Amino acid sequence: MQFKARTALSAVLAVAALTATACSGGGAAETESGAPLVNEGTLTVCSNVPFEPFEYVGEDGEYTGFDMDLSREIAAGMGLEMEVQNASFDGLQSGTVLAANQCDIIAAAVTITEERAANLAFSDPYYDSLQSLLVPADSPAASLEDMAGKKIGIQQGTTGETYARDNAPDSAEVLAFQTDGELFQALQAGTIDGVLQDLPVNLDHTDGGKFSIAGTYPTGESYGLAAKKDGSEELIKEINAQLAEMRSNGKYQEIYDEYFTE
Structure with missing residues (x-):
């Protein structure tokens, strides 16, 4: 399955939208159960694009x-x-975007x-992942x-x-990149010799056989949707309820099969 990376114009628009939302957030908007929202009637989601x-x-x-x-689907439910809103991964995993x-x-x-x-x-885990080496x-x-x-x-x-830093050979040099796009471009250019990251993302970068998976590494990792540490109890409950409903009615499997089933 082939995917298209975001365009430069999309990046500009995303940054502009991020600024606008940051300025308008923090009101009294909330869900039906009383969980606070940044904007009324909207579930505002921060992500790091692209990460296909x-x-x-x-x-x-x-x-x-x-x-x-x-x-x-969760928002609709x-x-x-x-x-x-597009943001740096550091801003996501540190919770900075939520605090702001x-x-x-x-x-x-x-x-x-x-x-x-x-x-x-x-939230409850929604995806189990492996690490992998693409060369x-x-x-x-x-x-x-x-x-x-x-x-x-x-x-x-x-x-x-x-x-990578815990398990790569001592003589290997581990080079950090801000985005998956920059990472794969470096591999294509020969600047680096391999990419270590989540298996589904590396599988999407095999590029018609030009690159291959040299190894996979089970680490027991699971993905979760994240919210503020404090004050998001009701929101997390609602999200977990939606995830459970999607697994029950088959919608989760339908979405999963679209991206991960050959």
Whole structure:
């Protein structure tokens, strides 16, 4: 399945929208159960785009992907519209965007960890993931151990970075990039020798056989939607109820199959 990266124009519009929302947030808007919202009648979602197939901008200019479709369905089940704001991953996993009232929740393939749970309130897990190593198809590397003396690219602030720094050979150089787009461009240009990150994202970057998965690494990681650590108890309850309903009525499986089933 092929996906299109966001355009430069989309990036500009997203930044403008982020600024506008940050300025207008913090009102008395709330859900039917009384959970506070940044904007009335809207579930405002912060994400880090592109990170295909979880979040990206489609050919129609709309935000799409597994996280986006899941969040849109959750919003609809709560009787809300959905608005997406693009932000840096560091701002997401640290909770900065929530503290600034830029959004109500974060949907950005965020792995639930004890460290992040100190600053964020997580929903029930909605996706289990593996880490993986992506290399050029002609690379002799068949494992992370084979990357000795090589350059491994990671996205800054992710669990992929943690895994690479903890498990890569001492002689390997781990290079951090701000976005998945920059990371893959560096691999295409030969600036780095491999990419270590979540398996679904690397699978989307095999580019017709030009790159291949050298290894996968089970880390017990699960993604969760995130909200403010304090004061979001009712919102998390509503989100968990929507996730449970989607699993029960088959909607979760329908969305999952669209992005992850061949």
